[in-house]
Each structure stands twice: as structure tokens, then as C-alpha cells.
Amino acid sequence: MTPEELRSRAAQVRSREAAYAESFRVCTAESCLSLGSRALLHAIEGELESRELAERCRVKPVGCLGLCAQGPLVAAELRRGHGAEERSHLLRTVRAEHAAALVDGLDGSFDPGLELPVDLPFFEKQLRIATENCGRIDPHELDDAIGAGAYEALLQALYEKTPADVLAEVERSGLRGRGGAGYPTGLKWRTVAKNTATPRYVVCNADEGDPGAFMDRGVLESDPHRVLEGMAIAAYAVGASAGYIYIRAEYTLAEQRLRRAISQAEGAGLLGKAIGATPFEFNVELRLGAGAYVCGEETALLTSIEGNRGQPRPRPPYPAEEGLFGKPTLINNVETFANVPPIVRRGGDWFASIGTGKSKGTKVFALAGKITNTGLVEVPMGTPLREIVFGLGGGIPDGAAFKAVQTGGPSGGCIPAAYLDSPVDYETLASLGSIMGSGGMVVMDEHTCMVDVAKFFLAFCRDESCGKCVPCRVGTVELHGLLERFSRGEAGVHDLSLLEELCDLVKSASLCGLGQSAPNPILSTLRHFGDEYRAHLEGRCPAGVCTMRREGSS
């Protein structure tokens, strides 16, 4: 497909859409699906059929609408193309039996019990770039994606820019890796591009193993073409012609949608051979993870694609130098790739104008835990934590008090109330003893015990340690054992210093990021919630979570 063909196809799709006066978009991402949105979709279709309204009202399955806590969600767009003002409505907890009421509401008066206020901060405060099409397009249909601008940036790059131009644009954007470490994306691309060895590979890390994280899942289930386009642009920039997406086996829906998207894009000449009727070729294959957290680590991931046990290896050499099958390999996270097409389309300077000094653009967060509005949000970097938790997130339910927000998964830490006004960017979170991580934010209230949380993460790291290096394999067992003593009320003062020493050892001596960051949940809770550890020394669990073997003081 040439750029002209793409443009005219996009125009066709858009005029087809505009022919409808009204539309319902029904969320069919995992969470809403399991709350019954498939039946709802069919019920609305049936209702429109029977009232002979199918010609003027479109029903379309879409990806994540964001506010997962209130699913199944439906977005309604009214009076389109009639010259009248277009109005959007968002409807929540809609069941199949509400279908008739929904269709009744097409005159603009939905059941107030179903309708969410339009100016909800959850939506108002967002700035959506990576997720701009999530919840707008049908993730099953290439045409729908094209109507929303998919593959425009890829063809623009192929026709109007050299690989070096694309690289420069990404560098100018200041984009940093969204998978955890925040490594400058442009720099990584340049390292691969500079390497003279061939072939080169582009790999997408869709392993999303951090518990409490579901951003990548949301993007993949809602807009798979966006990720493919980002990968293809990257391949053009670094000179690769083959790529892999390593996706965790649990994400069946995302996997199916990706497979379908790949074959659609290949069929349309937007992936595979002769992309956009140019000599550029890029083939993407999926590889399924198999339930090993450490495979999210880049060297372990590549080893796993090669068909081996997913054990990491020391870096350097970095994958950019020696990666998959020993060849230069660019590996980026799903969200990183999802940011690339808008950067190419709108320019690096535009992207760099959003965010803070060293953290550019936006970040997608998965809000969950003891928070009212669980779901996915995308906000500019530098948005204060308070705004995310209490503004967009709607605060803590059931009148409970906020205690901490956990970011960065097992490699991260817990941030207490005192720092709620901190801006969320890579540097600030690191200075607070946590990390940006991949974007999971688990909110905890007064009923959560921080020693128990640290113990939870250490159990996680203990079980997920691949066993290759001793500090991690043995250290995580020991650390977990020590925390067990705290939560049983058996720990003494010397255990506190032992805990700190051991954390230091595991942090500095482990081979890969898993071990190096495994002590973080302990270190951050010790730093911000030292009182709770000391209470446990006295046989008390202030949150009432740990069952103490002995009561009273030591």
C-alpha cells in the first residue's frame, strides 16, 4: 500500500464512520469481557436490529476505555454528521439487560444510574499519546486503525525520511524506555544502527511480569497495530528486517489480537515484504513466554526466544551489540514502541515539549489496589502523585486513610503520604527509594502492613529467582526468612541490622536486575515505615495483618 492508497483508505473509513448519526463503543478488553461485555455487545446489536436503527447507529467493539473498575463500559457518541453538536457519554456497569435502555437513550437522555459525569477528573486530566486510540478503534480491524491514522508515520518515514532522520527524531524526542530502567531510546537505537554486523533484530518486550501492572496488556488488546507500526519504524531506523514480540502466555486475548493484526498488516503490504511498495522488509513473529518472571529481563528474554531456559547473562555485551543469536538486537518495551509513531508524525520537539526536564512525554499507569478508580491512565510525566491517586484515582474507598503507593513492582518501593506532592518522573521516584518501573501503581491503605508487603515481594523474588547466581538464589530465601521472623513477632533488634546488611549484599552482588533490585521493597519500607518494623519487634502489627506468635513487648 502506497501513502496515497493509505490516505484514501483512511478517508473512506472516516466517511463510512461519519455516515452514522450515532455510535456505541463497547469495551472488549479482558476486564470488561470477563464482566460480560460480549453479551452486552450482542444485546445492543440485537436491539438496534429489531428497532431498525442499525443503519444509523453503529456498534463497535473497542479496546480499553480506561476505567476498568466500572466495567463493562460503553461510550456513546450522539448526533454525528447531523450538523448538530456532537456529544459523548460514558456509561458504566452496563449489562446486557440494559441494552434497551441504552438504545432509548439515543435521544440524549441516558439513565443517570448508568452515566458517568463527562468532566470526571479520571478522563479530564489525562493526556493520551501511547493510548490515544485505545477505546476508540476496533482492535480486530485494520481499516479501523487506518482510519485513526495507523501506518501513516511508517509510510511517512519510508518515503520522506532516511533511517538517520528517524533516529534523530527519536533522539530529539527525549523518549526513554517505558519497561523499567528508563534508558534513552534514541541512544539505544543508535548503538544498534552503528553496529555493522547483520542480520539485526528488533524485539518487543511484552512479558509484563510485574504484579500490579497491566498497561502493556491494555495497549496490545486495544491497539495492536500501533505496536507493530512502532516496531517497523524502529526496524527501518536500525536496519533490521526481522523482529519478535515476546508476550507472556497468560495474555491470550492480546496474543490473538496481535496474531490477527500481523496477518492483516502483512496482507495489506504494511508488514512483511515490500512494505508500502518500497524495498523495505520487516517480518514479525510472536514468541510466547511460559510463566517465568525473569524472562522480562532482556538477556533472559533473548535466551528464551532461542529456546533455552530463560537465564540472564552478564552485560556487557549489551543486546544492542550482541543480542539474539549473537546479533545486534534492539529490545524495547510495548509502550516505548507505542510512542514512536506519534513522534515520527508530529516531531521529536513536540514530544519533548511534554513532561519534565529529563522525563519527556507521558506515562501510562495501571491504578489498582485500595483506590476508587482502578484502571489505566496516561498522564504527562511530572504529574504530582497526589493528582494521580486522589485526582484521577478518586482517592481511597471506604473512608480509609492512604498509606502508600507502590511503584515499580518487585524492583520498586513504597512511597508514603509525605511525598504525595512529588512529581512523577524517573529521577524523583528514584530519589524516593522507588523506581518508575513499568507503570504499575498499587495503592495501599491503613489496613496494609508494610512488613507484609515487603515479605510478599521477597517471596515473589525468591520463587522467581532463576537460580543462576548465589546472592540472588540464597539471598532472597534468607531475606524472606528474616521478614517471616518479623511478621511472626520473633525478630530481635539484631535482625534489623542483619536485614540491612543482607539487603546491601544482595543488591551489590547479584547478576541481573532481579537480584539487584529484590531488596528495594525492604529498603524503601525500612526507610519510610521504619516504625512498623520496630512495632513488629515489640510483637505488634499496627495494621493487624500479621499473626503474631507472642503478644506485648520483648
Next chain:
Amino acid sequence: MTQRPPDAPAPPSDDARWKRIVATLRRLGHRPQSLIEGMHAVQNEFGYLEPAALRYLAELLVVPLAKVHGVATFYHHFTMRPPTRHTCVVCLGTVCHIKRGPAILAEIEKRYGVGAGATTADGSLSVVEARCIGACSLAPLVVLDGETIGPTTPEEVRERLDSCIAKTEGEPPRDA
């Protein structure tokens, strides 16, 4: 490398499911790096990796059997036990953990006498622990025979388990 050698081993049985697996492996090319994909193909069809299947993959892809075992045991997703009639995955990821997911596991243990990673004596139910399946807005949740149920409670899970076990067995589950 991508051609199956003329003396390529025959699949362990003439079960129709092997035909699909063989086709998948042919598409991937008979290369050592296709091992994990091959295991996925086998487990998708049979629900587990039986010893004969592992031997077959080893021969076909020319990978030492010890390595095949090493890979199969490294990844939590692969199992070498035949599936039970019912599987209940209990999520104990961060969010499910702080939202009392462990109480669900405790309830199942109380009712059926099995903890995470175990199977009931009559082989009808196995209980698996997961550490976040990425559906945290539904926490705490379980995945019962592939269906995600959440937010749920220990009581609801017990009732669902009781009824689905009773349905397939025609007799009430044994008392804990």
C-alpha cells in the same frame, strides 16, 4: 536446517492432535530454538507434556533430552502432569494479596483439603497460585476453568467450586 530430515521421527501416536502439532513444528522449522514453541503446541493440545512428547521433541529438534527436561521444568507454565477436570487459579499478585486473596486460598484449603500447587485426592480439582494475571481491577480474583471471576469472595469461590464439581461428577464433593 528448516527441512525435516527424511528419517525424522514419527510422533508418539497417531492421535489427530499430533497432526496439528507436527504441522506447527514444520512451520516453525525443525530447529532447536523452536523447542519452547513446540512445548506450547503440545501442551495446548494435550494439556500437559508427557514423557513421550518430550522425547519426540528432543529427537525431532535435535536437542539433548536433558536440556528438554531442563527447559520444561524451568518454566512454570509447563506441566508434566495430566490436567484434572477442574483447575482453579487463585491470583496472589500484589493487588489480590492486599485485597485478601490469601483468604480465598485458605477457604479452598479448608473445604477441599488442598493448597496451591496440589490436586484433590480424587483428582477432580487442582489449585494453582498465580502472581498477577494483569486483571488487577477485578481483584481479588480466581480463574476457574478458564473463566475469570472477580472481584470475588472466599464464599463465592467455594460455591462456584462446589457447583461445578458437583455438575461434572454427579455426586457432591467430599467434605473437608
